[in-house]
Amino acid sequence: MKFFPEELRFVFGQSRYAGRERFGPLHGCQIEMVHIRTGQVEAVIDGVALDIVAPAMLFVAAARQLEYRYGGDDLSDVFWCQCLGPSIGEGLVSTLRSHNGAMVVSEAASTLFRLGAELPLRISDGMPDFVASLAETLAQELIGRRGGGDRAPKGESRVAVIGRYIEDNLEQVIGMRELSEAFALTPQHINRLFRAAYGVNALDYLWHLRIRRGAFMLRHTGMPISQIAYRNGFKTPNHFSRLIQRQYGLSPRKLRMRDWLGET
Incomplete structure (x- = not known):
């Protein structure tokens, strides 16, 4: 099963957050996959809070609002994959929302996150179909593991x-x-x-x-x-x-x- 339409575009990256830092809130439809390598975070997805402690991975499909609130004494080190553009749509979010939540880290997903985050800009910007394929493979891994x-x-x-x-x-x-x-x-x-x-x-x-x-x-x-x-x-x-x-x-x-x- 393919989760993302071909027209969607994605970006990978790596960020670090100190305790009590926040990312967001982001408004409108959002689709993200996150690898919390160290630290802890409260992810608030359409008003529903999930407390996540590293190491963990997270799939997110939000229709209205998304915010990450980082906590703890340790620095939170995060790999992420974010869907870009206005073409996400509430229909796609509604389809994917049942997969929201955290899962235990897998070696395969860790490798995909790292590969995406370390792509040179000339590849990341110049080969969007490759990046989208990487995101699709990552979603297959995360959602497949969460499925049972x-x-x-x-x-x-x-x-x-x-x-x-x-x-x-x-x-x-x-x-x-x-x-x-x-x-x-x-x-x-x-x-x-x-x-x-x-x-x-x-x-x-x-x-x-x-x-x-x-x-x-x-x-x-x-x-x-x-x-x-x-x-x-x-x-x-x-x-x-x-x-x-x-x-x-x-x-x-x-x-x-x-x-x-x-x-x-």
């Missing part, structure tokens, strides 16, 4: 599917038994996949995401600390506070105030 685990039953693609399941269910009770039952794999097999892909076991990966997303919400929302804790799967607010203190050396309240007051 039955397309790629083993290796890196399988760990990507499990990782996406974890990211989409951070506030739920997730343990090795739940993962094993959901994917018909033994806990030992799942942990081998995660250690090979990320250098940590599956539950360490889960808690890393919970802590990072919780810290992001502390810095960029006024949501009560207890609500942030429960929305990210922590057993109690005290449990959340202990892990935030261990990771950042500050209580949740002090971490929030440090960022809001611009202290270092």
Whole structure:
């Protein structure tokens, strides 16, 4: 299936953002693919906010407005592919909107992002059909991976599917038994996949995401600390506070105030 009409044109690039920097808002129809290599971002797509922690990839089709709000202490390093021109149209956005969301990084997509971002200007500007073909291939990879685990039953693609399941269910009770039952794999097999892909076991990966997303919400929302804790799967607010203190050396309240007051 081909996702983009032939008349669409695309541009690739690489950008870096410090904490609390923003890109946008962009108004009107937008189609973008993003690789968040480091840092974290809140992507607001037509008023719907997605909290994303690196490493991750994102497909976006927005009909009205798109904005990226970067956060955290780390510099956010981002590869991006943006669709250009007025010919996007609400019909195309409506067709692609169901694919919106983040997915685990794939080696193939990483290579495509890098290839596009590093194209010399004479090629990028002089060969728009080649750039469009690169964007189409990237969309096929991202949307194909987001579509489900039955397309790629083993290796890196399988760990990507499990990782996406974890990211989409951070506030739920997730343990090795739940993962094993959901994917018909033994806990030992799942942990081998995660250690090979990320250098940590599956539950360490889960808690890393919970802590990072919780810290992001502390810095960029006024949501009560207890609500942030429960929305990210922590057993109690005290449990959340202990892990935030261990990771950042500050209580949740002090971490929030440090960022809001611009202290270092």
